[in-house]
Amino acid sequence: MSTQKSPKNKSGIIMLGIVILLYTILYFYHPDKIIASFKASLETLKMIVPILLIVFFLMALLNTFIDEKSIAKHLGEDSGVKGWTITLFGGILSHGPGYIWYPMLEELRKKGALDGLIVAFLYARSIKLPWLPLMISYFGLTFTFVLSFYVILGAFFQGFITNRLSKTIH
Template sequence: MKKSRSGLIMLAIVTVLYLLLYFMHPDRTMDALNESLGVLKMVLPVLLIVFFLMALLNSFIDEKAISKYLGEESGTKGWLLALVGGILSHGPGYVWYPLLQNLREQGAKDGLIIAFVYVRAIKLPWLPLMVTYFGLPFTLVYTFYVVLGAYVQGMIADKFK
């Protein structure tokens, strides 16, 4: 209930701010609102995919499976799943937050979630462009260090838990 309250409070604050701004600068406020709606249209498909994945996760995967693959006993498989999943994931990072929160609540290790978010810095569609501009050695070293950094950050987070 606390989560839904904070969301409603945030919605109320944003609505009041938009109304205040509308009375002060109606044209600029409508431009801002239209821009916000444009961003929503852009993000909505990815959000729908994430919510679909969350529904599948809740319907077909139980907490034991999540603990097995992403929990305390996940081991190397968990790290590989988090790192590869982060590299393959697309869209803005914040649309993945609800799914990651759901996984965390079902027993996924914080370190794996951190590694997933960190390694999203590698964008597969951009790697050929990176090779074109910087060369293959630079791209390979960069990719290696991002993956290594994701792993180290995740390990550090797990140590402080």
């Protein structure tokens, strides 16, 4: 077994440094706007922390109880209809901003999940269960059903195309 470590990606640290530097410089020109911006950022952070905690919990479960063979079986090359079903319904049921799910999706990808299933998950997230009753009240049941059907169909095709392109690239 190889003990070679993969190189660390420092782009997050670099971006944080740039943001801190810009905030510091701009504070001298517009302190009131910087303070308002900082407060708005804290409010956003308060909104995403619960979702982020759920995702971290799911990642911990994923790393503790689910191994690569299980991921490959359910979301890998031979997952078939079950993989697509899990992915599409998982995308529909997921909540919060999309970027919150990126770390968990990266872990799934490392453990053998197909790129196309990850794409389908992200695409299917555009259907929001809590918003469906509101959409029905504005646009009607038929419109909502047809739109949701086409979003699911689009998620499938985007994932399918991604899988095909991934095979030709690798």
